Amino acid sequence: MIRSAHHADFDLDRLLERKDRSVTAVLPARECAATVGLAVERILGLNGLVDQVLVIDANSADGTAGLASAAGAEVAQEDALVPELGPAIGKGDAMWRALSVARGDLVVYLDADTPGFSPAFVTGLLGPLLTDPSAQFTKATYRRPFHAADGSVLPGGGGRVSQLTARPLLGAFYPDLAGLSQPLSGEVAGARALFERVPFSTGYAVETAMLLDLRELIGASAMVEVDLGERLNAHQSLEALRPMADAVLASVTERLRRDGRLVDPPAGAGVVRRPPFASLRGAAA
Template sequence: MVRNATFIRREPPGTHLVIELLGKIRLARMRYWEKQEFAIPPLMGVPVRDSDVTVSPVVEAWATYRTSTAGDWPARRLVRAKGNSRVSVVLPARNEEATVGAIVSTIREHLIDRVPLVDELIVVDSRSTDRTAQVARAAGAEVVSQDAMTRGLPRLTGKGDALWAGLAAAEGDIVAFVDADLREFRPHFVTGLLGPLLTDPSVDFVKGFYHRPLVGATSVEPDGGGRVTELMARPLLNLFWPELAGFVQPLAGEYAGRRDVLERVPFVTGYGVETAMLIDLLELVGLDALAQVDLGERKHRHQDTAALGRMSAQIMLTAWSRLQRRGWAAPGVAPTALLTQFRRGGSEALPNLDREIVVNDVSVEERPPLAQLRHRIPHRRVAA
C-alpha cells in the first residue's frame, strides 16, 4: 500500500509524471514544486513521510502501468499492429565474432523470413580487429562501419558512438538496439522491446530488463550480475532523478525508441550512454512516455572489477554533466577525468606496494543530437 508522500525537488517545468489517483493508474502532466533557494535542495529526491518508508507513489504507479513482459508481445500480433511503420534493429559490435552471427541468424530467421516484423538488420562494426564484420554479413546483416558513418566528424570512441552511427544508418521509424555479446539469444529480446512502441503511440522509449546470473570459473551467483547498477548507478539515479527509480536495470543495453525522439538527444560515446539517455529522455518526453519490459534471462560476458571501476567513473562523469546543465552542480567546476587504479605485480610495480599504478583516462565525450547533423551524415550505402 502506498502511503502519503511528498517529493521535494527542483525540476524543469512541464515534467510528465505518472500518478495514482482514486486507486486507478492514470497518466497526467504535473509540475514539481520549484525550490529556488538552493542550487540543490537539501531534501532533493528524499520522500518526506508521515509514516513508514515505502515506495514513491509516482514510481509505483509508473512501474505498474508501464512494465510488461516479453511474452505479452507475440510477433504476429506486432505485425498486425505495425501498419506502415518500418522497424530497424541495430547491433553495435566490437570484436564479437563469437556471438554476433547467432544473434543475426536468429533475428533474420524468426523476425524477417518467418514473420515480416523487422525491415532492416544492421551491425555497426566498431573498429573490430577480428572477423565480426564478415561473420555478421554472412549471417544476413547489413554491416556498416562506425568510422564511415561518422566521416567528416571528430573521431570518437566507445559504444555510444557506435549506437549513434547505427541510428544514422538506420531508416526505420522505430529503432531497436541489441548488444552483440548475448549468448542463447532469443527473438523475444526484440519483440519485447517493440511491443509497447507498436501498440501504444504514447510510448516513445522502451528499456529492457532481465535476470542476470553471474557465471564464475567454479560457480554461478544467481543475482550477481548488474554490479555497477547496484553499487553505483541505482543509488546515483535515486538521489538525483528519483522518478527513474522504477527502472529495474537502467544500464541495460537492450532498448528501442521512436526515431524522431532518439534523434533529439545526444549520445554519450562511452559507458555513460545508457545513463545519459534515460536522463535526457526524462527531460525531453517525460516519465509517462518511457516503459520497460522483462526479457527473461540474459547471459553475456562479464567484465573484471577494474573494468567495472572505469565504467562507473564514466557513468559518474556523465551524471555530473547532466547535473551541471540543470544548475544542480557548481558551474565551471570540472571533475578530474583520470582514474588511478592498482594492478598487482607488473614490471613497473612500486617496491613498497607490490603493485603497479595504472592511470586511466575516463573522460566523457558525446555526439550532439543526430537531428542537428543529419545533413552531414552519408547515406549508409555510400558509407559502406
C-alpha cells in the same frame, strides 16, 4: 513513473498485425564472431517484423563483419559513418553514427555479443511501441547471474555498476526513474525521430545520459522497462568496471550541476552524522 512489461506479453503474430511503421535493428559489434551470426539470423527470422538489420562493426579482427553479412545483415564500419568526425569513440558513438544509415521509423538497439540470442529480445522491446500509443521508449531489463571464481553462481549478482552506482544515484536525484532495475541496459528502442532529437554520449556514459535526456524530453511515464528474462553475458573484473562507474557518476553530476542541483541533499533518508566525540566531552565538562 516507469512502467514495466514482460517479453511474453507480446506475440509475434499480433505485433505483425499491429505493425504500422518500419523497423531497423542496430547491433554495435566488436569482436563478436561467436555470436553475431545467430543474432542476425534470429532477427531476420521474425517474418518481416524488422525491415533492416544493421551491424555497426568496430574494426573487428575476428571476422565479425563477414559473418554478419553472410547472415543477411547490412554491415558498416563505425569509422566510415560520419567520417568527418574522425574515429568512433566507443559504443555510444557507434549507436549515434548508425542513425546516419538507419531507415526504419523505429530503431531497436541490440547487443551483438549475447550467447543464445532470443527473438523475444526484439519482440519484447518493440511490443509496447507497436501496441501502446503512450509508450515512446523501451529499455531492457534481465536477470544476470554472476559466476564467481569459486564456481558458485549468485542469481542476482550481475549488473554490479547498475546496482552499486546507477540505481542509488537515480533513486536519490531522479526518483521517477528509481523503478528501473537495469538502468545501464544498452538494449533500447524508440522512434528514430526521437533518437535524432537527443545527444549521444560516447563510451560508457551513453545509457545514463540518454536516460536523463529522454526523461526531460518525453517524461518517465512514456518509458517502459521490459523484462527479457535471463542474460548470460561475460562479467568484467572490478578494475574494468571502474571506468564505467566513473562515467555514470560524471553523467549524473554534470546534469545536476547544469540544473543548479549539485548542492541539493539526496531524496530520502540521509546518512546520520555523529559529532566529533571530543565535542561531547567538552559539552559535559
